Amino acid sequence: MDLVLSVSLFWGVTLTCVIVVTYLPAASVLRARAICALERKGGIADTGKWLSDNGLEISPAKQLPQIAAMLAPLIAGPISSLLGTFSGAQH
Numbered sequence: 001m002d003l004v005l006s007v008s009l010f011w012g013v014t015l016t017c018v019i020v021v022t023y024l025p026a027a028s029v030l031r032a033r034a035i036c037a038l039e040r041k042g043g044i045a046d047t048g049k050w051l052s053d054n055g056l057e058i059s060p061a062k063q064l065p066q067i068a069a070m071l072a073p074l075i076a077g078p079i080s081s082l083l084g085t086f087s088g089a090q091h
Contacts, residue, residue: 001081008077015073023070024058031056 034056038044051057060067 005077005081008080009074012074012077016070019070019073023066027056027058031058 031051034051034054035047038047038050044050048057052062055062057063
C-alpha cells in the first residue's frame with residue numbers, strides 16, 4: 001500500500017509540475033500581448049479592469065479554478081489513500 005501511495009504521489013507531483021510550467025508562461029505571454037494590443041489601440045481607459053473582466057489577470061485570487069486544476073494530480077493519490085482507509089480497505 002505504501003508503494004502504491006508513493007508512486008501515485010510521485011506521478012501527481014510530476015504531472016502537477018508539467019501543468020504549472022505549461023500554463024504559467026502561456027498565461028503570462030497572453031497577458032503581455034493583450035496589454036500591448038490595448039496600448040496600441042488606445043481606446044481602453046482602464047487596462048487592469050479590462051484584463052480582469054476578460055480573464056487575463058494573473059493573480060492567485062482570480063485564478064482559483066486554474067490553480068485547483070493544476071493541483072488536482074498532486075492531491076489525487078493521497079485522497080484515494082484516505083478514502084481507502086475510511087472505507088475499511090485491507091492492506
